[in-house]
Amino acid sequence: MEPAGLYIHIPFCRKKCPYCDFFSISDLSLQPDFVEALLVEIDLKADPALAFDTVYLGGGTPSVLPIDSLQRILSAVRTSIHLLPDTEVTVEVNPGTVTAGQLAAYRQMGINRLNIGAQSFQEANLMFLGRIHTVRQVTDTISWARRAGFDNLGLDLIYGLPQQSLRLWGKDLQQAAGQCVEHLSCYTLTFEPGTKMEADLRQGRVRPPAESLVADMMTLTVERLADAGYQRYEVSNFARSAALRSRHNQKYWLSVPYVGLGPSAHSWLEPERCWNKKDVAAYIGDLAGGRLPIDGRERLERTELITEAVFLGLRTTDGIDGGRFDDRFGVSLEQLFGEVIGRLGAEGLLTFADGRLALTDRGMLLVDAVAAEFVQRV
Structure with a gap:
């Protein structure tokens, strides 16, 4: 069996972005109890039959967790989970929620890859997307990460925004490539049901760009990033070499086993998938009682x-x-x-x-x- 991946969902954000449908809450007071519950889940889900070569902390915004909480989580993972040598350990960070000292501490605790939620290098786009950071905070985060010793950085970008032109998207690509990060993820903006942005779309407050323009943006993405030395390896993902692809995310596309921890997280061991409750209080309550917070499971034919x-x-x-x-x-x-x-x-x-x-x-x-x-x- 190929090495599995471990995903840990940190369900906290300082502010919910209007386009995002990933499960998160902004009540940070629940963090201490969440961490205690997560430590119990790590122990309950430890499977000696599985070896792991990736750990991915996503969200939400993992970088809003206190450093000592993140240290406790990773220590518990290393104690209970069989991690192979050279395991890829990724943490998602959002500019505006992280400091230079925080990133230095991340590197010292064994995190070796960061995924930075930049989304754009234009202030107007960041404002439209409801982001709490500025362009300067994006470049500062990259600079601090390099200073801390990170040599594997990824950036997320979003295109296909209302009123966004092909020229302006090209400018974003140029600025992103100029940061010389190892990995870029370029996603089209989607209007997911239940989000504020989808409600704005239904009520006519925003209008999506023409499909032909979005297709031209995707084509431009492939061309510009190839010129900058990035190899496309998935519809939305680009890396400077095969070795710098997101090892963790490739597990999802190849149906390799993965274990999900935290509220709403999914686990997969063919042919069965299961997922946790999308409720932080219920998640904490179940694990306080020694029960796994499973919300459902399915067996695929x-x-x-x-x-x-x-x-x-x-x-x-x-x-x-x-x-x-x-x-x-x-x-x-x-x-x-x-x-x-x-x-x-x-x-x-x-x-x-x-x-x-x-x-x-x-x-x-x-x-x-x-x-x-x-x-x-x-």
């Missing part, structure tokens, strides 16, 4: 597993490994999808060579529609 393998695999530039697919499902890609492969290949949307099925850059623009063509044949 073979057709559902194939569907997920196609949807997730086609998002990556490596694509779907035919040999791995055959070993996993007992059927070849050609047997299941021969007609679709031939037709979409002729349209220039994908390639199938040396047993590997992957989308072209043009196919990546239509990834969901292309994947749907395959799923119809499952």
Whole structure:
């Protein structure tokens, strides 16, 4: 079995961003009880049969946790969980919630990768997105991280904002690439149900850009970042080399086992997925009583597993490994999808060579529609 990944959800933010649908709360007074509950969950979920080579603390905003709380969490992980040598340990940090001293402490406690929620290098965009930081705080965070000894930094950016032009997005890309970080994630803005921004969309207060413009922005992203030395390895993710890809996130796309801790976190060990309650108080209460805070679970059937393998695999530039697919499902890609492969290949949307099925850059623009063509044949 391939090494698993450990995800820890820190469900606290100083302020909820209007576009974000990840579970978080702004009541920081619950942090002490949350940390105690998380330590119990770490112990209860420890599985000696699993070895891990990634730990990812996401949120929420993990950098709003006090340093000593984060230290206790990581110490408990190292005590209870079998971590392999050279484990990738990532913490998400948001500019405006972190200091130079904090980042130095992170490095000293064994964190070796940071993912920085920049989102934009333009003040107007940050204001529209409801971010609490400034552009200067983004560059300060990067500078402090380098000074602390971090040599593996990722930045998140968002494009496809209302009123955003292709030229202005190109300016963001130029400034991001100029920071010389090792990894960039460039996501299109989505209007998720239940968010303030989706309500604004329904009520006509904001208008999304044309789909053709968003497609042009994606194309520009690939071109500009390639020129700057970044290799695309997933629809939205770029790294300076294969070794600098997010090792943790690749586990989700390859269906490698992962364990999720914290409110709303998901765990996966084929063929079963389970997830925790989306309620901090309930999470704390369950673990205070020695109970895992499981909210639900599902066992995927073979057709559902194939569907997920196609949807997730086609998002990556490596694509779907035919040999791995055959070993996993007992059927070849050609047997299941021969007609679709031939037709979409002729349209220039994908390639199938040396047993590997992957989308072209043009196919990546239509990834969901292309994947749907395959799923119809499952």
